Amino acid sequence: MKSKAPSILSGDIVVTGSIVSEGEIQLDGSVDGDIRAGSLIVGEEASITGEVMAETVVVRGRVTGSLHARQVQLAATARVEGDIVHAALSVESGAFFDGHCRHSSDPLSATKSGPANDKAGKASKSDAGAPPKPAGLSPVEPASKSGV
Template identity: 50%
Template sequence: MFSKSKINEPASKAPETAKPAAPAAPASPAPAESKAAAPKPKPPASVLSSDLHITGNIKTTGDIQVEGTVEGDIRAHLLTIGETATIKGEVTADDVVINGRIVGRVRGLKVRLTSTARVEGDIIHKTIAIESGAHFEGSVQRQDDPLNPGRAAAKPAGNPAAAKADVSQ
Protein backbone atom coordinates (compact mmCIF):
# COMPACT_ATOMS: atom_id res chain seq x y z
CA MET A 1 0.00 0.00 0.00
CA PHE A 2 2.67 2.55 1.01
CA SER A 3 6.15 2.59 -0.42
CA LYS A 4 9.12 4.58 0.78
CA SER A 5 10.32 5.06 -2.76
CA LYS A 6 7.04 6.67 -3.87
CA ILE A 7 7.08 9.18 -1.02
CA ASN A 8 10.59 10.32 -1.89
CA GLU A 9 9.94 10.63 -5.62
CA PRO A 10 9.50 14.21 -6.88
CA ALA A 11 6.42 13.19 -8.86
CA SER A 12 4.72 12.12 -5.64
CA LYS A 13 5.41 15.45 -3.96
CA ALA A 14 3.44 17.37 -6.57
CA PRO A 15 0.21 15.48 -5.82
CA GLU A 16 0.88 15.88 -2.09
CA THR A 17 0.99 19.64 -2.61
CA ALA A 18 -2.39 19.32 -4.27
CA LYS A 19 -3.65 17.21 -1.37
CA PRO A 20 -3.46 20.05 1.15
CA ALA A 21 -5.79 21.97 -1.16
CA ALA A 22 -8.21 19.05 -0.95
CA PRO A 23 -8.54 19.27 2.86
CA ALA A 24 -9.27 22.98 2.41
CA ALA A 25 -12.42 22.00 0.52
CA PRO A 26 -13.75 19.89 3.42
CA ALA A 27 -12.94 22.84 5.68
CA SER A 28 -15.70 24.84 4.00
CA PRO A 29 -18.38 22.28 4.98
CA ALA A 30 -17.12 22.60 8.55
CA PRO A 31 -18.56 26.13 8.83
CA ALA A 32 -21.80 24.70 7.49
CA GLU A 33 -21.62 22.17 10.30
CA SER A 34 -20.95 25.07 12.67
CA LYS A 35 -24.09 26.74 11.38
CA ALA A 36 -25.99 23.56 12.10
CA ALA A 37 -24.40 23.43 15.55
CA ALA A 38 -24.93 27.15 16.16
CA PRO A 39 -28.56 26.80 17.35
CA LYS A 40 -27.46 24.13 19.84
CA PRO A 41 -25.52 26.48 22.14
CA LYS A 42 -28.07 27.96 24.47
CA PRO A 43 -28.35 31.75 24.37
CA PRO A 44 -27.83 33.58 27.65
CA ALA A 45 -30.84 34.38 29.81
CA SER A 46 -32.78 37.55 29.11
CA VAL A 47 -32.40 39.88 32.08
CA LEU A 48 -35.13 42.29 33.14
CA SER A 49 -33.27 44.79 35.30
CA SER A 50 -34.41 46.09 38.67
CA ASP A 51 -35.49 49.48 37.27
CA LEU A 52 -37.79 47.86 34.69
CA HIS A 53 -41.57 47.69 35.24
CA ILE A 54 -43.56 45.56 32.78
CA THR A 55 -47.33 45.43 32.54
CA GLY A 56 -48.31 42.51 30.32
CA ASN A 57 -47.52 38.87 29.69
CA ILE A 58 -44.08 37.49 28.80
CA LYS A 59 -43.60 34.26 26.86
CA THR A 60 -40.37 32.65 25.66
CA THR A 61 -38.85 29.23 25.09
CA GLY A 62 -35.58 30.53 26.54
CA ASP A 63 -34.43 31.59 29.98
CA ILE A 64 -35.42 34.76 31.84
CA GLN A 65 -33.96 36.40 34.91
CA VAL A 66 -36.32 38.98 36.44
CA GLU A 67 -34.95 41.63 38.78
CA GLY A 68 -37.70 44.23 38.23
CA THR A 69 -41.50 44.24 38.49
CA VAL A 70 -43.85 42.32 36.21
CA GLU A 71 -47.64 42.63 36.37
CA GLY A 72 -48.72 39.76 34.18
CA ASP A 73 -48.06 36.13 33.46
CA ILE A 74 -44.62 34.74 32.61
CA ARG A 75 -43.88 31.56 30.68
CA ALA A 76 -40.29 30.42 30.10
CA HIS A 77 -37.93 27.45 30.13
CA LEU A 78 -35.86 28.56 33.13
CA LEU A 79 -37.20 31.43 35.19
CA THR A 80 -35.11 33.05 37.90
CA ILE A 81 -36.84 35.60 40.13
CA GLY A 82 -34.20 37.87 41.66
CA GLU A 83 -34.26 39.18 45.23
CA THR A 84 -35.43 42.63 44.08
CA ALA A 85 -38.15 41.23 41.78
CA THR A 86 -41.91 41.30 42.28
CA ILE A 87 -44.22 39.27 40.05
CA LYS A 88 -48.00 39.72 40.17
CA GLY A 89 -49.40 36.98 37.97
CA GLU A 90 -49.02 33.33 37.07
CA VAL A 91 -45.53 31.92 36.54
CA THR A 92 -45.02 28.82 34.38
CA ALA A 93 -41.61 27.29 33.60
CA ASP A 94 -39.74 24.01 33.48
CA ASP A 95 -37.42 25.30 36.22
CA VAL A 96 -38.43 28.09 38.59
CA VAL A 97 -35.95 29.57 41.08
CA ILE A 98 -37.55 32.12 43.37
CA ASN A 99 -35.39 34.56 45.31
CA GLY A 100 -37.89 37.43 45.32
CA ARG A 101 -41.67 37.93 45.60
CA ILE A 102 -44.48 36.31 43.64
CA VAL A 103 -48.17 37.03 44.14
CA GLY A 104 -49.93 34.42 42.06
CA ARG A 105 -49.80 30.79 40.99
CA VAL A 106 -46.48 29.04 40.28
CA ARG A 107 -46.34 26.09 37.88
CA GLY A 108 -43.11 24.23 37.30
CA LEU A 109 -41.48 20.87 36.86
CA LYS A 110 -38.82 21.92 39.37
CA VAL A 111 -39.66 24.74 41.78
CA ARG A 112 -37.13 26.09 44.27
CA LEU A 113 -37.86 28.67 46.94
CA THR A 114 -34.64 30.11 48.34
CA SER A 115 -34.29 31.60 51.81
CA THR A 116 -35.24 35.08 50.48
CA ALA A 117 -38.37 33.90 48.60
CA ARG A 118 -41.84 35.27 49.35
CA VAL A 119 -44.68 33.47 47.59
CA GLU A 120 -48.36 34.24 48.03
CA GLY A 121 -50.23 31.74 45.88
CA ASP A 122 -50.53 28.11 44.97
CA ILE A 123 -47.59 26.05 43.74
CA ILE A 124 -48.19 23.21 41.30
CA HIS A 125 -45.00 21.22 40.78
CA LYS A 126 -43.38 17.92 39.97
CA THR A 127 -40.52 18.48 42.43
CA ILE A 128 -40.15 21.25 44.99
CA ALA A 129 -37.46 22.50 47.34
CA ILE A 130 -38.06 25.10 50.04
CA GLU A 131 -35.04 26.50 51.82
CA SER A 132 -35.01 27.56 55.44
CA GLY A 133 -36.16 31.19 55.75
CA ALA A 134 -38.54 31.15 52.76
CA HIS A 135 -42.02 32.65 53.25
CA PHE A 136 -44.92 30.84 51.59
CA GLU A 137 -48.70 31.24 51.81
CA GLY A 138 -50.83 29.00 49.65
CA SER A 139 -51.31 25.38 48.68
CA VAL A 140 -48.84 22.91 47.25
CA GLN A 141 -49.93 20.31 44.75
CA ARG A 142 -47.76 17.71 43.05
CA GLN A 143 -48.61 16.77 39.45
CA ASP A 144 -46.76 14.72 36.87
CA ASP A 145 -47.48 17.42 34.27
CA PRO A 146 -47.80 20.73 36.13
CA LEU A 147 -47.21 22.81 32.99
CA ASN A 148 -50.52 21.70 31.46
CA PRO A 149 -53.34 23.49 33.30
CA GLY A 150 -56.03 21.72 31.22
CA ARG A 151 -55.01 18.35 32.63
CA ALA A 152 -55.44 19.60 36.20
CA ALA A 153 -59.05 20.55 35.46
CA ALA A 154 -59.81 17.13 33.95
CA LYS A 155 -58.17 15.29 36.82
CA PRO A 156 -59.82 15.34 40.26
CA ALA A 157 -57.94 17.74 42.48
CA GLY A 158 -58.04 15.56 45.57
CA ASN A 159 -56.86 17.21 48.77
CA PRO A 160 -54.10 19.68 48.01
CA ALA A 161 -52.08 20.51 51.08
CA ALA A 162 -52.83 24.01 52.28
CA ALA A 163 -49.91 25.73 53.89
CA LYS A 164 -49.01 28.99 55.56
CA ALA A 165 -45.46 28.84 56.71
CA ASP A 166 -42.42 30.85 57.53
CA VAL A 167 -39.63 28.36 57.24
CA SER A 168 -37.02 29.35 59.78
CA GLN A 169 -33.90 27.77 61.15
Protein backbone atom coordinates in the same frame (compact mmCIF):
# COMPACT_ATOMS: atom_id res chain seq x y z
CA MET B 1 -31.44 23.88 18.81
CA LYS B 2 -29.11 26.81 19.47
CA SER B 3 -28.11 27.75 22.99
CA LYS B 4 -29.31 31.28 23.66
CA ALA B 5 -28.19 33.82 26.24
CA PRO B 6 -30.62 34.46 29.10
CA SER B 7 -32.90 37.48 28.94
CA ILE B 8 -32.11 39.77 31.86
CA LEU B 9 -34.71 42.27 33.05
CA SER B 10 -32.86 44.62 35.40
CA GLY B 11 -34.12 46.16 38.62
CA ASP B 12 -35.31 49.39 36.99
CA ILE B 13 -37.62 47.55 34.55
CA VAL B 14 -41.39 47.55 35.19
CA VAL B 15 -43.45 45.39 32.83
CA THR B 16 -47.23 45.50 32.64
CA GLY B 17 -48.33 42.58 30.49
CA SER B 18 -47.32 39.03 29.75
CA ILE B 19 -43.82 37.76 28.98
CA VAL B 20 -43.25 34.65 26.85
CA SER B 21 -39.85 33.07 26.22
CA GLU B 22 -38.66 29.59 25.37
CA GLY B 23 -35.34 30.34 27.02
CA GLU B 24 -34.10 31.55 30.38
CA ILE B 25 -35.29 34.78 32.01
CA GLN B 26 -33.59 36.46 34.93
CA LEU B 27 -35.96 38.99 36.47
CA ASP B 28 -34.70 41.67 38.83
CA GLY B 29 -37.48 44.21 38.15
CA SER B 30 -41.24 43.86 38.49
CA VAL B 31 -43.89 42.27 36.28
CA ASP B 32 -47.64 42.73 36.54
CA GLY B 33 -48.75 39.92 34.26
CA ASP B 34 -48.15 36.28 33.43
CA ILE B 35 -44.76 34.78 32.61
CA ARG B 36 -44.19 31.69 30.46
CA ALA B 37 -40.57 30.62 30.09
CA GLY B 38 -38.23 27.68 29.79
CA SER B 39 -36.46 28.78 32.96
CA LEU B 40 -37.10 31.69 35.33
CA ILE B 41 -34.96 33.18 38.06
CA VAL B 42 -36.73 35.73 40.27
CA GLY B 43 -34.11 37.96 41.91
CA GLU B 44 -34.23 39.10 45.55
CA GLU B 45 -35.65 42.55 44.70
CA ALA B 46 -37.94 41.28 41.92
CA SER B 47 -41.73 40.93 42.11
CA ILE B 48 -44.31 39.19 39.96
CA THR B 49 -48.07 39.58 40.18
CA GLY B 50 -49.52 36.93 37.90
CA GLU B 51 -49.25 33.30 36.87
CA VAL B 52 -45.83 31.73 36.24
CA MET B 53 -45.32 28.68 34.03
CA ALA B 54 -41.84 27.32 33.37
CA GLU B 55 -39.77 24.16 33.32
CA THR B 56 -37.68 25.45 36.26
CA VAL B 57 -38.29 28.37 38.63
CA VAL B 58 -35.95 29.74 41.28
CA VAL B 59 -37.65 32.32 43.52
CA ARG B 60 -35.52 34.68 45.59
CA GLY B 61 -37.98 37.59 45.50
CA ARG B 62 -41.79 37.97 45.60
CA VAL B 63 -44.42 36.12 43.57
CA THR B 64 -48.13 36.83 44.03
CA GLY B 65 -49.96 34.28 41.93
CA SER B 66 -49.73 30.64 40.98
CA LEU B 67 -46.55 28.81 39.97
CA HIS B 68 -46.62 25.84 37.58
CA ALA B 69 -43.20 24.27 37.04
CA ARG B 70 -41.46 20.94 36.88
CA GLN B 71 -38.81 22.14 39.35
CA VAL B 72 -39.48 24.89 41.90
CA GLN B 73 -36.88 26.22 44.32
CA LEU B 74 -37.85 28.73 47.00
CA ALA B 75 -34.75 30.43 48.39
CA ALA B 76 -34.54 31.74 51.96
CA THR B 77 -35.47 35.25 50.72
CA ALA B 78 -38.53 34.06 48.71
CA ARG B 79 -42.06 35.28 49.41
CA VAL B 80 -44.75 33.37 47.51
CA GLU B 81 -48.45 34.08 47.95
CA GLY B 82 -50.25 31.67 45.69
CA ASP B 83 -50.49 28.03 44.75
CA ILE B 84 -47.64 25.89 43.48
CA VAL B 85 -48.11 22.93 41.13
CA HIS B 86 -44.79 21.08 40.76
CA ALA B 87 -43.01 17.85 39.95
CA ALA B 88 -40.16 18.71 42.36
CA LEU B 89 -40.21 21.34 45.13
CA SER B 90 -37.38 22.59 47.32
CA VAL B 91 -37.90 25.13 50.12
CA GLU B 92 -35.00 26.71 52.00
CA SER B 93 -35.32 27.65 55.65
CA GLY B 94 -36.64 31.20 55.93
CA ALA B 95 -38.73 31.14 52.74
CA PHE B 96 -42.31 32.43 53.09
CA PHE B 97 -45.05 30.47 51.30
CA ASP B 98 -48.79 31.09 51.72
CA GLY B 99 -50.89 28.87 49.48
CA HIS B 100 -51.46 25.29 48.46
CA CYS B 101 -48.85 23.10 46.85
CA ARG B 102 -49.67 20.06 44.79
CA HIS B 103 -47.45 17.49 43.16
CA SER B 104 -48.18 16.72 39.53
CA SER B 105 -46.32 14.53 37.06
CA ASP B 106 -47.11 17.14 34.39
CA PRO B 107 -47.48 20.52 36.14
CA LEU B 108 -47.37 22.53 32.94
CA SER B 109 -50.61 20.98 31.68
CA ALA B 110 -52.45 21.63 34.98
CA THR B 111 -53.44 25.23 34.25
CA LYS B 112 -56.24 27.56 35.32
CA SER B 113 -58.83 24.93 34.43
CA GLY B 114 -58.48 23.65 37.99
CA PRO B 115 -56.44 21.54 40.36
CA ALA B 116 -58.74 18.53 39.96
CA ASN B 117 -57.78 18.64 36.30
CA ASP B 118 -54.39 16.93 36.43
CA LYS B 119 -54.60 14.93 33.20
CA ALA B 120 -53.71 17.33 30.36
CA GLY B 121 -56.92 19.34 30.38
CA LYS B 122 -59.41 16.47 30.78
CA ALA B 123 -62.12 17.42 33.26
CA SER B 124 -64.59 14.85 34.49
CA LYS B 125 -68.27 15.33 33.68
CA SER B 126 -69.15 15.26 37.37
CA ASP B 127 -67.13 18.47 37.90
CA ALA B 128 -69.56 20.52 35.80
CA GLY B 129 -72.12 21.23 38.52
CA ALA B 130 -69.97 20.77 41.61
CA PRO B 131 -68.04 23.59 43.28
CA PRO B 132 -64.25 23.30 43.00
CA LYS B 133 -62.66 21.41 45.90
CA PRO B 134 -60.18 24.14 46.99
CA ALA B 135 -62.79 26.89 47.34
CA GLY B 136 -60.26 29.70 47.84
CA LEU B 137 -58.39 29.40 44.53
CA SER B 138 -60.61 31.10 41.97
CA PRO B 139 -62.08 33.94 44.07
CA VAL B 140 -58.64 35.12 45.25
CA GLU B 141 -57.38 35.95 41.78
CA PRO B 142 -60.16 38.40 40.75
CA ALA B 143 -60.25 40.00 44.20
CA SER B 144 -56.56 40.90 44.03
CA LYS B 145 -56.97 42.45 40.57
CA SER B 146 -60.13 44.41 41.40
CA GLY B 147 -58.24 46.88 43.54
CA VAL B 148 -56.00 47.94 40.63
